[in-house]
Amino acid sequence: MYTILISILIGAATGGIWTALGLWKTWQMGIVLTLLVSALSFVLISRFLARRIEPRFLAVQKQIQAGQTALAISQLEALLPLSRWQILLKGQIHAQIGLLAYATGDEALAEKHLALSGIRATEARLAYAAMQYRRGNKREALEIVDVAIRANKKQILPYHVYAWMLWKDGDREGAINKLLECQKVEKSNESTQENLSRLQNGKKLNMKRFGMGWFGLQLEKPPAQLRAAQGMATRKGFRQKPKRRR
Known part of the structure; x- marks a missing residue:
């Protein structure tokens, strides 16, 4: 990342100058200054870049809300060169592009x-796992979800997706164990309690509580009512008719 490299160079230059001039505590203070100035430079450069990038992300969000998905993807792709400067930005941009492509059925671009x-x-990781699962790459799908769980331990949905995949393939016991693991994260979570009870009583999992967070993975079809609501929300240029005043 350019930001990290530049920050280190600024810090090293500051520490080097201090040491070369033989100032107070010479090289010991030079090392301290190198670390402090590098950290400060990183924070300042990151904030400067964030202020420049944020308006472009807001513009993309408006395009998505307006149903201009292709334009939004194009704008996100144009942001990729900036990821060389901002740490973690590259993964975020790829995630957004992938999710938009997945939602529109462009699986090649999504993958x-x-x-x-x-x-x-x-x-994004769950969508990638869902894509692999639907293609029959079930072991790879489980591995992707497992990594997502370990990286985001406090999020509930990944545990349920993992359990659903196990249950769907006939491993009810494995699914129960995964939800028991999930219960340790948040004991009072109603979705976990319900699905754990359903599995223990020989019933199918109920993922409706997760809404489009689940149905957007395309592993199950959403209820007709939810499909209709989603269609109305994303229809390009949709406006309600103004009500007449009485």
Whole structure:
């Protein structure tokens, strides 16, 4: 990352100058200054870049809300060169592009970007796992979800996705164990309690509580009512008719 490299160079230059001039505590203070100035430079450069990048992300968000998915993807791709400067930005951009492509059915583009998404981009990692699962690459799908769980231990949905995949393939006991593991993260979570009870009583998992976070993975079809609501929300240019005043 350019930001890290530049910060280290600024810090090293500061410490080197201090040591070369033979100032107070010479090289010992030079090392301290190198570390402090490097850290400060990193923070300042990162904030400067964030202020420049944020408006472009907001513009992309508006395009998504307006249903201009292709334009949003194009704008996100244009941001990729900036990822050389900002740490973690590359994985975030790939995650967003991948999710947009996945939602529109462009699986080739989705796979390309979801595979490069950051491990903390949970939604993108789950979408990538779901894609592999639907293709029959079930072991790989479980591995992807497992990494997502370890990177985001406090998020509940990845545990349930993992359990669902196990249950779907007939491993009810494995699914129960995964939800018991999930219960340790948040004991009072109603979704976990319900699905754990359902599995223990020989019933199928109920993932409806997770809404489009689950149905967006395309492992199950959403209920008709939810599909209709989603369609109305994303329809390009949709506006409600103004009500007449009485």
